[in-house]
Amino acid sequence: xxxxxxxxxxxxxxxxxxxxxxxxxxxxxxxxxxxxxxxxxxxxxxxxxxxxxxxxxxxxxxxxxxxxxxxxxxxxxxxxxxxxxxxxxxxxxxxxxxxxxxxxxxxxxxxxxxxxxxxxxxxxxxxxxxxxxxxxxxxxxxxxxxxxxxxxxxxxxxxxxxxxxxxxxxxxxxxxxxxxxxxxxxxxxxxxxxxxxxxxxxxxxxxxxxxxxxxxxxxxxxxxxxxxxxxxxxxxxxxxxxxxxxxxxxxxxxxxxxxxxxxxxxxxxxxxxxxxxxxxxxxxxxxxxxxxxxxxxxxxxxxxxxxxxxxxxxxxxxxxxxxxxxxxxxxxxxxxxxxxxxxxxxxxxxxxxxxxxxxxxxxxxxxxxxxxxxxxxxxxxxxxxxxxxxxxxxxxxxxxxxxxxxxxxxxxxxxxxxxxxxxxxxxxxxxxxxxxxxxxxxxxxxxxxxxxxxxxxxxxxxxxxxxxxxxxxxxxxxxxxxxxxxxxxxxxxxxxxxxxxxxxxxxxxxxxxxxxxxxxxxxxxxxxxxxxxxxxxxxxxxxxxxxxxxxxxxxxxxxxxxxxxxxxxxxxxxxxxxxxxxxxxxxxxxxxxxxxxxxxxxxxxxxxxxxxxxxxxxxxxxxxxxxxxxxxxxxxxxxxxxxxxxxxxxxxxxxxxxxxxxxxxxxxxxxxxxxxxxxxxxxxxxxxxxxxxxxxxxxxxxxxxxxxxxxxxxxxxxxxxxxxxxxxxxxxxxxxxxxxxxxxxxxxxxxxxxxxxxxxxxxxxxxxxxxxxxxxxxxxxxxxxxxxxxxxxxxxxxxxxxxxxxxxxxxxxxxxxxxxxxxxxxxxxxxxxxxxxxxxxxxxxxxxxxxxxxxxxxxxxxxxxxxxxxxxxxxxxxxxxxxx
Numbered sequence: 001x002x003x004x005x006x007x008x009x010x011x012x013x014x015x016x017x018x019x020x021x022x023x024x025x026x027x028x029x030x031x032x033x034x035x036x037x038x039x040x041x042x043x044x045x046x047x048x049x050x051x052x053x054x055x056x057x058x059x060x061x062x063x064x065x066x067x068x069x070x071x072x073x074x075x076x077x078x079x080x081x082x083x084x085x086x087x088x089x090x091x092x093x094x095x096x097x098x099x100x101x102x103x104x105x106x107x108x109x110x111x112x113x114x115x116x117x118x119x120x121x122x123x124x125x126x127x128x129x130x131x132x133x134x135x136x137x138x139x140x141x142x143x144x145x146x147x148x149x150x151x152x153x154x155x156x157x158x159x160x161x162x163x164x165x166x167x168x169x170x171x172x173x174x175x176x177x178x179x180x181x182x183x184x185x186x187x188x189x190x191x192x193x194x195x196x197x198x199x200x201x202x203x204x205x206x207x208x209x210x211x212x213x214x215x216x217x218x219x220x221x222x223x224x225x226x227x228x229x230x231x232x233x234x235x236x237x238x239x240x241x242x243x244x245x246x247x248x249x250x251x252x253x254x255x256x257x258x259x260x261x262x263x264x265x266x267x268x269x270x271x272x273x274x275x276x277x278x279x280x281x282x283x284x285x286x287x288x289x290x291x292x293x294x295x296x297x298x299x300x301x302x303x304x305x306x307x308x309x310x311x312x313x314x315x316x317x318x319x320x321x322x323x324x325x326x327x328x329x330x331x332x333x334x335x336x337x338x339x340x341x342x343x344x345x346x347x348x349x350x351x352x353x354x355x356x357x358x359x360x361x362x363x364x365x366x367x368x369x370x371x372x373x374x375x376x377x378x379x380x381x382x383x384x385x386x387x388x389x390x391x392x393x394x395x396x397x398x399x400x401x402x403x404x405x406x407x408x409x410x411x412x413x414x415x416x417x418x419x420x421x422x423x424x425x426x427x428x429x430x431x432x433x434x435x436x437x438x439x440x441x442x443x444x445x446x447x448x449x450x451x452x453x454x455x456x457x458x459x460x461x462x463x464x465x466x467x468x469x470x471x472x473x474x475x476x477x478x479x480x481x482x483x484x485x486x487x488x489x490x491x492x493x494x495x496x497x498x499x500x501x502x503x504x505x506x507x508x509x510x511x512x513x514x515x516x517x518x519x520x521x522x523x524x525x526x527x528x529x530x531x532x533x534x535x536x537x538x539x540x541x542x543x544x545x546x547x548x549x550x551x552x553x554x555x556x557x558x559x560x561x562x563x564x565x566x567x568x569x570x571x572x573x574x575x576x577x578x579x580x581x582x583x584x585x586x587x588x589x590x591x592x593x594x595x596x597x598x599x600x601x602x603x604x605x606x607x608x609x610x611x612x613x614x615x616x617x618x619x620x621x622x623x624x625x626x627x628x629x630x631x632x633x634x635x636x637x638x639x640x641x642x643x644x645x646x647x648x649x650x651x652x653x654x655x656x657x658x659x660x661x662x663x664x665x666x667x668x669x670x671x672x673x674x675x676x677x678x679x680x681x682x683x684x685x686x687x688x689x690x691x692x693x694x695x696x697x698x699x700x701x702x703x704x705x706x707x708x709x710x711x712x713x714x715x716x717x718x719x720x721x722x723x724x725x726x727x728x729x730x731x732x733x734x735x736x737x738x739x740x741x742x743x744x745x746x747x748x749x750x751x752x753x754x755x756x757x758x759x760x761x762x763x764x765x766x767x768x769x770x771x772x773x774x775x776x777x778x779x780x781x782x783x784x785x786x787x788x789x790x791x792x793x794x795x796x797x798x799x800x801x802x803x804x805x806x807x808x809x810x811x812x813x814x815x816x817x818x819x820x821x822x823x824x825x826x827x828x829x830x831x832x833x834x835x836x837x838x839x840x841x842x843x844x845x846x847x848x849x850x851x852x853x854x855x856x857x858x859x860x861x862x863x864x865x866x867x868x869x870x871x872x873x874x875x876x877x878x879x880x881x882x883x884x
Contacts, residue, residue: 038050038054038056038141038143039143039163039165041152041422041490042152042410042412042422043412043415043420043422047641048590048641048643048650048652049584049590049641051500051502051580051581051582051590051592051594052145052147052580052592052594053145053146053147053637053639053652053654053656053691054143054144054145055077055079055143055144055146055693055707056141056142056143056144057076057077057141057142058140058141059138059139059140059141059167062136062139062142063179063880075742075764075828076707076742076744076762076764077144077707078691078707078708078709078740078741078742078764078766079094079095079144079146079689079691079709079711079740080092080093080094080144080146080160080162081093081094081098081735081736081769083098083101083735083856083857084101084104084857084868085104085305085306085307085857085859085861085868086270086272086302086305086306086307086326086868087133087272087274087300087302087306087326088130088133088300088302088326088328088357089104089130089326090131090133091114091116091131092114092115092116092118092131092162093115093116093159093735093736094115094116094144094146094147094159094160094162095146095147095159095160095656095658095687095689095691095709095711095736096658096687096689096711096713096733096736097115097158097159097633097658097660097685097687097733098115098733098734098735098736099663099664099665099666099682099733099734099773100665100666100667100734100772100773100774101666101772101857101859101861102666102677103666103677103861104130104361104861105361105363105396105398105436105438105861106436106476106677107130108130108357108398108400108432108434108436108478109434109436109476109478109606110603110606110666110677110678110679111432111480111514111603112603112664112666112679113126113155113156113600113601113603114126114127114131114156114600115156115158115159115160115600115633116156116157116158116159116160116161116162117149117153117154117155117156117157117160117161117162118131118132118161118162118163118164119153119161119162119163119164120134120163120164120166120296120332120334121163121164121165121166121294121334121336122334122336122349122351122408123332123334123349123350123351123353123406124153124154124156124404124406124428125332125353125404126156127355127402127404127430127432130357132330132355133300133328134164134296134298135213135215135274135276135298135300136164137195137197137211137212137213137276137278138166138167138195138197138209138211138278139164139165139166139167140165140166140167140168141165142162142163142164142165143161143162143163143165144160144161144162144163145160145161145162145163146159146160146654146656146691147159147160147594147596147598147635147637147656147658148160148576148578148596148597148598148633148634148635149161149596149598150506150576150578150596150597150598150599151488151490151504151505151506151576151577151578151596151597152422152488152490152504152506152578154426154428154484154486154488154506154508155428155484155508155510155599155600155601156600156601157598158598158599158600158631158632158633159598159633159658166211166278166280166294167197167209167211168209168280168282168292169199169207169208169209169280169281169282169292170199170201170207170209171201171204171205171207171282171284172201173200173201174198174199174200174201174883174884175197175198175199175882175883175884176196176197176198176199176882176883177196177197177198177880177881177882177883178194178195178196178197178880178881179193179194179195179196179878179879179880180192180193180194180195180878180879180880181193181876181877181878181879182876182877183845183847183874183875183876183877184874184875184876185218185220185871185872185873185874186220186851186872186873186874187220187316187872188218188219188220188268188316188871188872189218189219189220189268189271190218191215191216191217191218191874191876192215192216193213193214193215193216194213194214194215195211195212195213195215196211196212196213197209197210197211197212198210204284205283205284205285206281206282206283206284207281207282208279208280208281208282209278209279209280209282210277210278210279210280211277211278212276212277212278213274213275213276213277214273214274214275215273215274215275216271216272216273217271217272217273217274217871218268218271219267219268219269219270219271219303219304220268220270220316220871220872221268221269221270221304221305221306221307221308221316221317221318222266222267222268222269222316222317222318223261223264223265223266223269223304223318223319223320224265224312224317224318224319225261225262225265226258226259226260226261226319226321228258228788228789229789230312230313231309231311231312231313231788231789231790232312232319232788233258233259233319233321233364233787233788234258234786234787234788234789235256235257235258235259235389235391235392236251236256236258237251237252237254237255237256237378237387237389238251238252239786239787240256240367240373240374240377240378240389240392241254241373241374241378241380242786243367243368243369243373243783243786243787244371244372244373244374244375245371247371247373247374247375247378247380248374248378248380248387248389249380249384249387250384250387253384254378254387254388254389255388255389256388256389256390257389257390257391258391259321259364259391259392259393260321260391260393261319261320261321264320264321264322264323266304269303269304270302270303270304270305270306271302271303271304272300272301272302273299273300273301273302274298274299274300275298275299276296276297276298276299277296277297278294278295278296278297279294279295280292280293280294281293281294285339286339288339288340289337289338289339289340290337290338290339291335291336291337292335292336292337292338293333293334293335294333294334294335295331295332295333295334296330296331296332296334297330297331297332298329298330298331299327299328299329300326300327300328300329301325301326301327301328302325302326302328303323303324303325304320304324305318305320305324305362305866306868306869307857307859307866307867307868307869308866308867308869309788309864309866309867310792310793310794310865310866310867311784311788311790311791311792311793311864315853315867315869316869316872318866320362321362321364321393322360322361322362322363322364322393322394322395323360324359324360324361324362325358325359325360326357326358326359326361327356327357327358327359328355328356328357329355329356329357330353330354330355330356331353331354331355332351332352332353332354333351333352334349334350334351335349335350335351336348336349337349343413343414343417344411344412344413344414345411345412345413345414346409346410346411347408347409347410347411347412347424348407348408348409349407349408350405350406350407350408351404351405351406352403352404352405353402353403353404353405354401354402354403355400355401355402355403356399356400356401356402357398357399357400357401357402358398358399359396359397359398360395360396360397360398361395361396361397361398362393362394362395363394363395363396363438363439363440364392364393364394364395364862365861365862365863365864366394366440366862366863367392367394368783368786368787368862368863368864369863371613374389376392376394376440377389377390377391377392378390394438394439394440395438395439396436396437396438396439397436397437397472398434398435398436398437399434399435400432400433400434400435401432401433401434402430402431402432402433403430403431404428404429404430404431405428405429405430406426406427406428406429407426407427408424408425408426408427409424409425410422410423410424410425410488411423411424418493418494419491419492419493419494420491420492420493421489421490421491421492422489422490422504423488423489423490424487424488424489425485425486425487425488426484426485426486426487426488427484427485427486428482428483428484428485428486429481429482429483429484430481430482430483431479431480431481431482432478432479432480432481433478433479433480434476434477434478434479434480435475435476435477436475436476436477437472437474437475438472438473438474438475438476439472439473440473440474473519474518474519474520475518475519476516476518476519476606477516477517477518478514478515478516478517478518478523478606479513479514479515479516480512480513480514480515480604481511481512481513481515482510482511482512482513482601483510483511483513484508484509484510484511484601485508485509486506486507486508486509487506487507487508488504488505488506488507489504489505489506490502490503490504490505490578491503491504498583498584498585499581499582499583499584500581500582500584501579501580501581502578502579502580502581503577503578503579504577504578504579505575505576505577505578506575506576506577507573507574507575508573508574508575508576509571509572509573510571510572510573510601510602511569511570511571512569512570512571512572512601512602512603512604512627513567513568513569513570514527514568514570514604514606515527515568518606521606521607522541523606524568525541526541526568526608526609527564527568527604527608527626528541528566528567528568529541529542530559530561530564530568530608530609530626531561531564531565531566531567531568531569532566533554533561535547535551537566538550538551550609550623553609553623558621558623559609559623559625559626560625560626560627560629561626563602563627563629564604564626564627570602570604570627572601572602572629572630574599574630576597576598576599576632577595577596577597578594578595578596578597579594579595579596580592580593580594580595580596581593581594588642588643588644588647589640589641589642589643589644590640590641590642591638591639591640592638592639592640592641593636593637593638593639594635594636594637594638595634595635595636596634596635596637597632597633597634597635598632598633598635599630599631599632599633600630600631600664601630602627602628602629602630603627603628603664603679604626604627605624605625605626605627605628605678605679606678607624607678608624608625608626608627608678609623609624609626610623610624611623611624612624619721622721624678624680625678625679625680625681627679628662628664628679628680628681629662629681630662631660631661631662631663631664631681632660632661632662633658633659633660633661634658634659634661635656635657635658635659636656636657636658637654637655637656637657638654638655638656639652639653639654639655640652640653648696648697649694649695649696649697650694650695650696651692651693651694652692652693652694653690653691653692654690654691654692655689655690656687656688656689656690656691657686657687657688658686658687658688659684659685659686659687660684660685660686660687661684662681662684663681663682663683663684663685664679664680664681664682665679665680665682665773666678666679667679667680667682680719681719682718682719682722682726682773683715683716683717683718683719683722683726684715684716684717685713685714685715685716685733686713686714686716687711687712687713687714687733688711688712689709689710689711689712690709690710691707691708691709691710692707692708693705693706693707693708694706694707701747701748701749702745702746702747702748703745703746704743704744704745705743705744705745706741706742706743706744707741707742708739708740708741708742709737709739709740709741710738710739711736711737711738711739712738713732713733713736714730714731714732714733715727715728715729715730715731715732715733716729716730717729725774725775725776725818726773726774726775727773727775727799727818727820728799728800731799732770733770733773734769734770734771734772734773734820735769735770735771735823736769737766737767737768737769737825738767738768739765739767740764740765740766740767741764741765742762742763742764742765743762743763743764744760744761744762744763745760745761745762746758746759746760746761747759747760751835754837755835755836755837756835756836756837757833757834757835757836758833758834758835758836759831759832759833760830760831760832760833760834761829761830761831761832762829762830763827763828763829763830764827764828764829765825765826765827766825766826766827766854767825768795768822768823768824768825769822769823770797770820770821770822770823771820771821771822771823771857771858771860772820772821772858772860774820774860775799775800775818775819775820776820776860777794777796777797777819777820777821777865778796778816778817778818778819779816780792780821780860780863780864780865781796781865782814782816783863783864784864784865787864788864792864792865794821794822794855794858794865794867795821795822795824796819796820796821796822797819797820797822798817798818798819799818799819799820800817800818800819801817801818802815802816802817821858821860821865823855823856823857823858824855826852826854826855827850827852828848828850828852828854828870829848829849829850829852830845830846830847830848830849831845831846831849832844832845832846833845839881839882839883839884840879840880840881840882841878841879841880842877842878842879843877843878843879844875844876844877845875845876845877845878846873846874846875847871847873847874847876848870848871848872848873848874849873850873851872851873852870853869853870853872854869854870855867855868855869856868856869856870
């Protein structure tokens, strides 16, 4: 059949939750919006009939937008936020439910669970520590379900669920295709990609599908020569002494070696390469039973960093002193057996995920982290004339192996019944084993040689490459296991022909085992002592004096230990619910209301029970919690879904109110560096918002669509020891803009009887956002001025006057105002021109048309701010061809 403008609209519509269709070419004046089918309720249903908020991007939409990675398609989902330090190092937040980002150097050890569940087809692939970064190739659609989805999708579906739905093997015959692109980035390297797939019916019952891809993304960040006169790292003994609280006797006269990066200077050094393949096999046992087996294998290799130093000139320069890389490989095998017995649909699905991470990260910024700066870089313990500071260059090496094994069996009754039931059982086993090695101090210094001897328990330093070799000074060696079993169910009942009520519940039990050791802490023994709880066990591990103090802290309720058993395993169980009612006002309009609950499981701390180094003010007697307890999110929402104007306009909107209790977050205070990094329940929060999207077939030649999100977040309570550190009650949560939105438009024009041209444009706006849950911006700005001789120039929102307490007061008596860095608002625009027929498409595109340098994330993990930014303007060409 000849391709025309309307059929181009069919395959390239960029509506965020629908596509276009027409019955025949001659009826193109009756073009209407066809809503897509989704599985948000674990049934196949029209997106306009599901009584929950669902946003979806079809595979054609993703292709049309040139989208392959999650950080790219989040741009068109305004209630979704992607924050982090680069590919494979990001977290997903939905509807403003965000807290402080975990330091990438301890994310695997800390193992904080994400608040948003990520699924590949039927399999949950969210991972403790770091989320999986899956390349979107040969994708049918992306479903985003805002709000708690825990009753059907389990732990970590606290504030929403994202599902990447792939194309499955088709029994309709042979099909194949490829897509290739090349582009040039302003001030950066070339990028290129190639994707291909083929589908084949081998027999009447057996079909296979293979998709493969390789995407090389050239860099644009330059590692420039460290020049202290131009905002570079000064490397002054005065700076080190000041940061560490005046540790050096006469810092003005202490020799110092500034860090050097001469051999690492390189333009465009932040490259990323995604490569992988997916293999699928579908076997039809009968008309009612089908087996689907798929395997996905991916390698993500990055070099350099994706942030610039704002203290340097320009918005693409950084100083790094160690060669950095992140190699992130995973293999995922999944299987789904589904069929029908009488009036029941049965589904058994399972998956096994293996992931390996091998990273090297520049850790030189740790020298700027507080009272131990001189300890890590200087020999300061002797006479003034013997004090010397050496090159403070440091690094962190991580090797993490993770596996996840899931099973789910569920039953659905017939959709033709007045009542419908979905019920099932779910089992999940995760294990994360990580070894993190830190080079924190220069091992040529006498004090550090003695430290290594002490840690190693020998008279000399190991030289056999062991954990205390001459290069490594601190080690985390942790195995974290999470086992979960759950029972879930949902009942829908048609009260009338137009009104339906539903109720769902999920019971779960989670066992969390945290074993291993650091260079200074026996984590296994520590947790076993807390789990036992007896005087004998605590005394054996902590000593009599500390054991008595811990018993008093437990008795007073300061330390919670009841969830830990004598083996050190933490066990928690609970039941969450969801209820909704919807009214089909007409064939075109539905309204709905729902109440839902979501949760994140507890997280065990490797240094639980430890005293704060600073025992003054708010930290008098403060002890690190043994574990953070479950944080929960309760959500109420009302919304409507409509298809209007003779089905040429679709408009959906939802208003919601969410309450977060016992908010979990990653904590670190630079005045208490002995805290290391741990998780805590820091308070409560409320979120109110409205989000919506629309698609409009304006004419036979023009399609317009868009989405928006308005969010109001507020901390409603905060722990007392965080006063002066965390934002006060009434402050905003981090990372989410009060308003964000996007618009897309596509115009078609006829070139010839077989060729159609099109122009596609999109624009997105993201409002200003606040960085982190800690009011440390002025502290970090002071460190930036000390270390680099200049400030960052970043915007700061002042949230408290100069502190009167000790929390942010150095040993020289200087106190700091409280504030957070602002991630300024930005607008991104894309434009493309293309020609297509029913087999191929050629397109010229310009991404980031205005060359906007957006502040995507302010990274404060290195004690001076770094800015993660977007790719500058990129101009390129795409070509795709499909064989049928």
